[in-house]
Amino acid sequence: MRIRKALFPVAGLGTRFLPATKASPKEMLPVVDKPLIQYAVQEALSAGAEELIFITGRSKNAIMDHFDKAYELEAELEARGKSDMLKVVQEILPPHATCIFIRQAEALGLGHAVACGRAAIGNEDFAVILADDLIKGESATCMEQMRRVYEEFGASVIAVQEVAPEEIHRYGVVEIKPISEGLGEVTGIVEKPSAEEAPSNWAVVGRYILTPHVLDILEATDPGAGGEIQLTDAIAEALKQQTVLAMRFDGKRYDCGSKLGYLQANVELALSHPEFGAQFANYLRDLPLPEPEPESSAESA
Ligand code: G1P
Secondary structure, rough: OOOEEEEOOOOOHHHHHHHOOOOOOOHHOOOOOEHHHHHHHHHHOOOOOEEEEEEEOOOHHHHHHHHHOOOOHHHHHHHHHHHHHHHHHHHOOOOOOOOEEEOOOOOOHHHHHHHOOOHHHHHOOEEEEOOOOEEEOOOOOHHHHHHHHHHHHHOOOEEEOOHHHHHHHHOOOEEEEEEEEEEEEEEEEEEOOOOOOOOEEEEEEEEEEEHHHHHHEEEEEEOOHOOOHHHHHHHHHOOOOOOOOEEEEOOOEEEOOOOHHHHHHHHHHHOOOOOOOOHHHHHHHHHOOOOOOOOOOOOOO
């Protein structure tokens, strides 16, 4: 059992980041010195994925270019003797990785985006990574931790995180039968419930290892929460026939779909950057910070 294929839904409009995302994809927003999508791809590669399937939309060509060979740039860097930068550019993807780009013509929801990958996924188990959720793994990347669980139990795996009651309505939420510390069997899953209706406070973060059975189900899945075809609804249906595990990951997740989470990711990853982390820490320490104000909930809407 191996996960060779990873799917990245990248067709979203990124309206929360306008005007930054007017002409360039939100997945290309940099966190320190790499675009969000590169973190997601590296995480998939760390778990052994070799076939990277991007479900794209209009105005997403920059993602394709980012993972393509850039002959002119490479020639220019070579001519100027900038071998360090040349290496950085050439190592974005290892030689054994291949990219497949599929257009999602209409933004009908995450479930629909995943279903668009059908032809590329075929009959294999596969990973799904949402680039908005940037996860800094503790001992291993989140997907690597999930791969180990998948290989041990031979079942689908979803990464989960405990969230505060006021955040629950933003997530898919699981009901779990505990197996061991940090691992449980999913007995129910619901998309964006209210805090009162939610079966627990364990929220799904954007990492899944799924079977192709979910793709069959998605073909007949009606729009759900928010009028969108939800991956969560297809997983709920799949539960009737197969085991799905929920894994609490070791590490920290940054919700880079929100401005605050994106800023936090930038600050924290900059602080641990080998080249200038210490300098940046000194800079932050010397900043005259304004008095704390009561937190605004504008971002959590
Ligand atoms: C999606 C999923 C949701 C999950 C979330 C994680 O929601 O539908 O189940 O909890 O990603 O980020 P979205 O953020 O696209 O509304």
